[in-house]
Amino acid sequence: MALSMGYGLLQEQRMKLVMTPELRQAINVLQYSAQDLVQYIQEQAMENPVLEMEESIPESPENLQPSSMEGEQLREWASFIGKGEGRNRSVADRSGEEEHPVERLADSRESLTDVLEAQLLYLQLDDTTRDICRYIIGNLNEDGYLEVETDQICKRFNTDEESLRPCFEVIYSLDPAGVGARDLAECLKIQLLREDPPDEVALAVVERGLKDLAEGRYKKVGRMLGCSTGRVQQAADRIKRLNPKPGLIYGSGGARYVWPDVTVHAVGDDYEVVVNEGYMPRLGISSHYERLLIREDEGAQQAASYIKSRLQSAVWLLKSIEQRRQTMYRVTQAIIEEQRPFFDHGITHLKPLTLRQVAESLDLHESTVSRATRDKYMQTPRGLFPYRFFFPSGISTRSGENTSARSVKDKIAEMIAEEDKGKPLSDQKIADRLKERGMRISRRTVAKYREELGIRSSQVRRRYDEE
DSSP, X not given: OOOOOOOOOOOOOOOOOOOOHHHHHXXXXXXXXXXXXXHHHHHHHHHOTTEEXXXXXXXXXXXXXXXXXXXXXXXXXXXXXXXTTTHHHHSOOOTTOOOOGGGGOOOOOOOHHHHHHHHHTTSOOOHXXXXXXXXXXXXXXXXXXXXXXXXXXXXXXXXXXXXXXXXXXXXXXXXXXXXXXXXXXXXXXXXXXXXXXXXXXXXXXXXXXHHHHHTTOHHHHHHHHTSOHHHHHHHHHHHHTSOSOGGGGGOTTOOOOOOOSEEEEEETTEEEEEEOOTTSOOEEEOHHHHHHHHOOSHHHHHHHHHHHHHHHHHHXXXXXXXXXXXXXXXXXXXXXXXXHHHHHHOGGGOOOOOHHHHHHHHTOOHHHHHHHHTTOEEEETTEEEEGGGGOOOEEEBTTSOEEEHHHHHHHHHHHHHHSOTTSOOOHHHHHHHHHHTTBOOOHHHHHHHHHHTTOOOHHHHOOOOOO
């Protein structure tokens, strides 16, 4: 049977979801954090000449008469922006308020290199030593450790290791103590030698038993050094007070300021949700384009199509910001309702919660709730928390209910804080005590949560203080 092929035209109707530019913009605005949204608004204002950021937005004239081309639609767009419909609710009015204090902070950060080179200026050094010291400083990483080998420095300055020793002594004398070291042991040793007199046992531990000390084998270290376990404990306490990464004091990252997207206020026995938008720039329509809309000359007629597209883009932006505000408000209200015990009594009452539960209660898609909570923060009467903090995983209890993993971690930390330091609780003992309280949890899960809390094992936590 022959197979025939040919060309033809076929017309059919299909229904499918199309990602329009308006929908794409709304999705992007929803998932922006506070800082990202401010930056996005500024970018849109620069790209769209119809939009402008201003302190006070004049009301649109009541007798505005746009051109006959799409006149009614253009008037609605201009009125939407000019009268602030959607704007006043989505962007809080900052008139009469002081500038945000964070905006008045000057960037006074100093780098580690700047600090160390400034100290060199006060030292009496010959030119060669000063050049070598500056070269060493320039090759320190952000932790303060030297990243080049000694032979490379010798080759660079045509010298030997013996001649480099005075240069390293200069570096070791600078603050913060410990910079210029090649490894952790040398960094700690530099800091211990600053003491007068230095702790000889602590120096010996750093040089010979640092690994065993980190693993809690204090008795082994004591036998190796010929001293009591209690004396090793004292040396360990001294070492723990040292800075293993001295360069991070002048880290290049600087302070990271978090802008809470939502603030929750306690009002009597209830809670009030305020979407924070006072830091956002106020948007308005350019007065120049407002005047073009009421003109009927040939130039205004030719520009009407362009103004139409720019006004439409401006309206989409304002609607997206308003939609973001409403979504975040609703999601926050739902979180407060689900996590009311936390807001009333604290972290131990935090319950397991999923994005799906919130989405179903609000009749939203789970992805919408995910975007509304991503990289965003909530200021509550109990502190500042990321939104994802309110969605902890759950652990089954004896009664069949669930409790949050965060609550379990809090109980583990509380048990360890109250334990006998001479006989610390093992992970199995913690699991048994939690089981007595009705929480079914395995030893491995306890170990996992303990490590997430940054708490060492019972062997390392044990104290050997002498009587």
